[in-house]
Amino acid sequence: MTGPDRSRSVDETTLRYLARVFGHRPEVRQTSPFPTNKLEGLVVTLDAEYYPADVDGVSLELRAYTNGDFHVSYHETRAGDRRGCRWDRHDQPHNARDHYHPFPDAGTAAAVDRSYATDLTRVVERTVLPWVDDRVGELWESTTD
Template identity: 70%
Template structure:
C-alpha cells in the first residue's frame, strides 16, 4: 500500500503491522485489533479492554502506522468523561524536533514535543517505550481514583 499525498514515496509496512497485530491479539487486556480499517487505511488499531482501567475511562486505543522507510507514528488515545487525551511516539523528518520524538499528553501538541532516541525495530520501540508507558499510565489512573 503506497501513501498518497506529500509523502507518496512512503510505503506502508504491511508485514510489520500484520506481525504486531498478531502479537497484540495475544495480549491480555486487548479487546480487539483491526488492521487497515476503512477509516484508518494505513493503520493497525488496537482497542484495549477498559475493565483494566478505572471506571470513567470509556475507551483506550493505540493507532500504529509503520512504513518501509523506517518511519512510524504510534498514538495512544484515551477517552474518559467525554474528554479525549492523546500522546504520540514518532519517527519522521520534520522541522520541530529530531527525527525520533514524543508528543506527550494531554493533546500530543507539536509545541510540547521532546526529542527521543528509539530502537531501529518497531517491535523494540513498543517493548521499550510504548508498553511500559501504557503500564505506567494505567497505574497513574488507578492511583488518581
C-alpha cells in the same frame, strides 16, 4: 519527481505482525489492521476493564512505513474528553526525526526529541507498552486519592 513518494509505503508486514502479537495480550479487546477509516494503520482497542470506571475507552493507533518512519498514538477517552500522546519517527521541522508528543494533548509545541530502537516492534515493547502500563497505574492511583 511527480506522484506519491514510493519510499514511504505502508509496512504491512510489520503491522500485521504487531496485530498478531497484540491479539495474544489479555488487555487487548480487539485489533483492527487497516480499517476503512485508517487504511495505513493498525488500531488496537484495549479492554476498558483494565482501567478505572471513569475511563470510557483506550486505544493505540500504529502506522509503519518501509522507510522506517512510524507513528504510534495513545488515545484515552474520559467523560467525552479525548486525550493522548504520540511517539514518532519522521522528518519534519519541529524536532529530531525521533520525537515524542506528550500526554495529554500531543501538541507539537511540547514535542521532545527522543531516541528509539531501530525496529518498531522494539519501540512498542520497550517504550510504548511500559508507558501504557505506567499510565494504567497512575489512573488507578488517582482513584484512591
